[in-house]
Amino acid sequence: MGSPKLLEKADPANSAMTIYCFDGKTTSEKWIFESDLEEKIVEEINDLKLRPASRSSIKDIKTPCYGIMVYGEEGPIKLATGNGLWVLQDGSVYKGQYDLASVFDNVSDNDMTTYDDGLRFPNSAWLGAYNTAYYRKAGDMPSEISGVSLSFVEYKDNVVTVKLRNESGNDYEYGLYFALQKQIDGEWYEIPPVKDYAFTELAYSLPAGGSADLDCSLDHYGKLDAGRYRIEKESFIFVTDGVTDSHKSLVAEFEIK
Numbered sequence: 383m384g385s386p387k388l389l390e391k392a393d394p395a396n397s398a399m400t401i402y403c404f405d406g407k408t409t410s411e412k413w414i415f416e417s418d419l420e421e422k423i424v425e426e427i428n429d430l431k432l433r434p435a436s437r438s439s440i441k442d443i444k445t446p447c448y449g450i451m452v453y454g455e456e457g458p459i460k461l462a463t464g465n466g467l468w469v470l471q472d473g474s475v476y477k478g479q480y481d482l483a484s485v486f487d488n489v490s491d492n493d494m495t496t497y498d499d500g501l502r503f504p505n506s507a508w509l510g511a512y513n514t515a516y517y518r519k520a521g522d523m524p525s526e527i528s529g530v531s532l533s534f535v536e537y538k539d540n541v542v543t544v545k546l547r548n549e550s551g552n553d554y555e556y557g558l559y560f561a562l563q564k565q566i567d568g569e570w571y572e573i574p575p576v577k578d579y580a581f582t583e584l585a586y587s588l589p590a591g592g593s594a595d596l597d598c599s600l601d602h603y604g605k606l607d608a609g610r611y612r613i614e615k616e617s618f619i620f621v622t623d624g625v626t627d628s629h630k631s632l633v634a635e636f637e638i639k
Contacts, residue, residue: 386476387428388461388468391454394420401486402449402462404503406515410496412489420452423485427461432476435467439475441512443467448482449504458578460504473508473576507576507604517571520563523614523633530554532615532632535595542598544613544634546588554588556615557581560598563633565610572614576604608638 399414414420427450447464462469468476500506500516510516525532529550535543548554559581564573579602588594598613600606612633 385432389424392452397453400451406445430478432478435475462505507574520570532634534634534636547593561614563612575602577602
């Protein structure tokens with residue numbers, strides 16, 4: 383069996399390419415729109431002579447490290463690399479040297495975007511299992527604010543059911559979006575999914591005195607280790623006489639055994 387071509391299914395002629403750098407605290411991303419340059423990078427990475435490595439070798443990746451995303455027929459292809467290691471979307475790891483740092487440095491900073499965590503870095507779910515710097519610290523968060531509460535109901539078949547109660551006296555709206563947090567060494571972190579997932583953008587009404595059960599599928603997070611977790615519901619909108627009062631976040635804690 384020959385060396386795998388990491389970007390074999392990429393379509394650089396019809397897709398912009400994103401190059402990333404994570405310095406241990408922030409993620410910076412730059413865009414490449416020149417198809418000739420994209421095709422050159424894809425060809426160089428596909429020509430690498432790679433050897434399989436164990437997933438545990440991810441712990442040897444130091445920061446700064448670099449990543450790349452380009453689209454193909456089946457969606458985005460994301461790679462992370464550092465210290466001669468490549469981490470793929472499915473968590474597999476290969477050894478092979480490529481100077482993606484120079485590619486990043488040579489791309490103009492004009493359109494660079496920076497984020498204060500590693501959540502957006504390619505394949506950060508796998509990297510974060512060995513270095514929490516790729517996660518976002520969540521800190522203390524409430525389960526109830528001004529009469530609106532979020533509580534755990536059950537965990538079954540990788541689905542967490544939580545209950546929203548509205549005893550605030552005001553009408554309330556909520557969406558389907560949620561984030562997952564994990565407790566690690568006594569600290570809470572927001573963790574990224576292993577697979578891309580898009581939430582349907584709908585607003586649901588929860589009038590004063592009402593409640594609603596919400597099913598939160600964790601399938602896009604892959605196989606989760608035993609431990610303490612929290613569901614975070616964001617962008618709560620309190621409405622009084624048609625006027626938005628505030629946006630809130632609440633959490634519901636549960637355990638995976």
